Amino acid sequence: MDLLGNAAEQTISIGGRALHRAELMERAAGVAAEIAGAEAVAVHATASLETVIAVVGGILAGVPVVPLPPDSGPDERAHILGDSRASLLLAARGAYEGGASGTEPRQIPVDDVPAGKSVNVETFGDATAFILYTSGTTGPPKGVLISRSAIAAGLDALAEAWAWTPDDVLVHGLPLFHVHGLVLGVLGALRVGSPLVHTGRPRAEAYAAAASEGGTLFFGVPTVWSRVCADEDAARALRGARLLVSGSAPLPVPVFERLAALTGHAPVERYGMTETLITVSARADGDRRPGHVGLPLPGVRTRLVAEDGTPVPADGETPGELHVQAPMMFGGYLNRPEATAASFTPDGWFRTGDIAAVGPDGWHRIVGRASTDLIKSGGYRIGAGEVENALLAHPAVREAAVLGTPHPDLGEQVTAYVVADGVDERRLIEFVAERLSAHKRPRSVHLVDSLPRNAMGKVVKTRLR
Numbered sequence: 001m002d003l004l005g006n007a008a009e010q011t012i013s014i015g016g017r018a019l020h021r022a023e024l025m026e027r028a029a030g031v032a033a034e035i036a037g038a039e040a041v042a043v044h045a046t047a048s049l050e051t052v053i054a055v056v057g058g059i060l061a062g063v064p065v066v067p068l069p070p071d072s073g074p075d076e077r078a079h080i081l082g083d084s085r086a087s088l089l090l091a092a093r094g095a096y097e098g099g100a101s102g103t104e105p106r107q108i109p110v111d112d113v114p115a116g117k118s119v120n121v122e123t124f125g126d127a128t129a130f131i132l133y134t135s136g137t138t139g140p141p142k143g144v145l146i147s148r149s150a151i152a153a154g155l156d157a158l159a160e161a162w163a164w165t166p167d168d169v170l171v172h173g174l175p176l177f178h179v180h181g182l183v184l185g186v187l188g189a190l191r192v193g194s195p196l197v198h199t200g201r202p203r204a205e206a207y208a209a210a211a212s213e214g215g216t217l218f219f220g221v222p223t224v225w226s227r228v229c230a231d232e233d234a235a236r237a238l239r240g241a242r243l244l245v246s247g248s249a250p251l252p253v254p255v256f257e258r259l260a261a262l263t264g265h266a267p268v269e270r271y272g273m274t275e276t277l278i279t280v281s282a283r284a285d286g287d288r289r290p291g292h293v294g295l296p297l298p299g300v301r302t303r304l305v306a307e308d309g310t311p312v313p314a315d316g317e318t319p320g321e322l323h324v325q326a327p328m329m330f331g332g333y334l335n336r337p338e339a340t341a342a343s344f345t346p347d348g349w350f351r352t353g354d355i356a357a358v359g360p361d362g363w364h365r366i367v368g369r370a371s372t373d374l375i376k377s378g379g380y381r382i383g384a385g386e387v388e389n390a391l392l393a394h395p396a397v398r399e400a401a402v403l404g405t406p407h408p409d410l411g412e413q414v415t416a417y418v419v420a421d422g423v424d425e426r427r428l429i430e431f432v433a434e435r436l437s438a439h440k441r442p443r444s445v446h447l448v449d450s451l452p453r454n455a456m457g458k459v460v461k462t463r464l465r
């Protein structure tokens, strides 16, 4: 399995800096030699060529890569580094300002590593390629183990569905520490052999500029597409593209329609999760339906199950929890056998936690989530429990409940209800920001006298809304 494909010629460009594939592979081979044998390697995952060199180096060395969100706060970072046991950290020189605690891994500046000779990737079989940390409903983020074969299967299924070939020029500006930007947006380009133009940040003008320079295939989360629609000139510049793809969160129907009207392209929607990679998608050669995420990809099976465990009919209306079986499935949560077991049914289906309806023709529509404790804001997955724990670490906070509330640009925003003495809203937002990534801090904090609880003493979040 040649996970990274075998393109002869390819350019990877990030924020205006470009690297030819041959040079990328040589520099990554140098990194691979430097980290060979490590249990896991952390990468300070800024949107940069150094991140791509480091990640490819990990893959060439057969060492699991742990992408660290560059803005992760000290608590979050300490958890990820400790849980993954990453003993080394790759970063662009001078970019990482981690804490000085004794648990910090040894830093290797990617810029200082001499280029190496090409490496045979096959040697490492089906090793874990990534440990991707992602929020659950409670507690700190869990490490999702993603194998090389899952990535290969996931990318090949997408290439087929989207008719993605080396003739495409992929454009996006998504973060390089999640499935969307990193697995699809970097490894996808390498495996398919299409050049990549990463715009640094996913701004509308940058997408427009990349379109006028030959970009054909564009990735974005719904917030990005909504911002593109708000900039009509930028949207019109996308008329020359081949395919616009939306995913990571629900694309609102009005954004779908506006984007189609302005660009001439009805967007292709696809659905996935860190744990499963992308499993359901519309096709380049097929229908695009607003409010729908498409059909299961080749090799994927799905089913809908009611709360009492009975099957739900595929009538396009009746909602049920979406279960998935797929070759792109993760290999479990690191160090958490119980959480891994709980995420599968006894008969071997992964419980996505998403509520869907499926039509008689197999088209899937995501209608919500089973739990109010997972929030999707700007395409980022945020666990209410992690934000509640950060708030509760403040000495003045007695109780905290966090939930997602509708936001016109981000889909949902993080909203907190807090019982506290003598501390204001702004200070609490700052307090969370000092501990966790920027997107996890609440947009608004409501100070309340008490939280609504049921007879069991559990907070009833639906009553807070």
Ligand code: MLC
Pocket: 174, 175, 178, 179, 180, 181, 202, 221, 223, 224, 247, 248, 249, 270, 271, 272, 273, 274, 377, 378, 379, 380, 381, 429, 438, 439, 441, 442, 443, 444
């Ligand atoms: C954020 N800001 C705040 C704040 N929260 N300021 C005050 N109070 C708060 N509570 C700051 C930000 O740090 C930023 O500052 C500024 O406000 C604007 O923030 P924003 O509105 O969030 O916008 P932006 O930073 O532009 O980000 C929007 C976005 C981003 C869409 C670019 O959310 C994004 O990159 N999302 C992609 C997430 C993703 O890749 N998900 C994929 C998961 S994988 P400043 O100073 O920085 O401007 C997956 C699988 C699958 O889901 O299916 O794909």
Ligand code: AMP
Pocket: 134, 179, 246, 247, 248, 249, 250, 251, 269, 270, 271, 272, 273, 274, 275, 293, 352, 353, 354, 366, 369, 376, 379, 380, 381
């Ligand atoms: P993450 O693990 O960050 O990949 O988040 C996965 C979650 O994002 C899924 O469980 C869904 O709730 C949501 N999601 C991803 N893609 C879509 C989509 N196209 N439509 C609706 N929700 C989506």
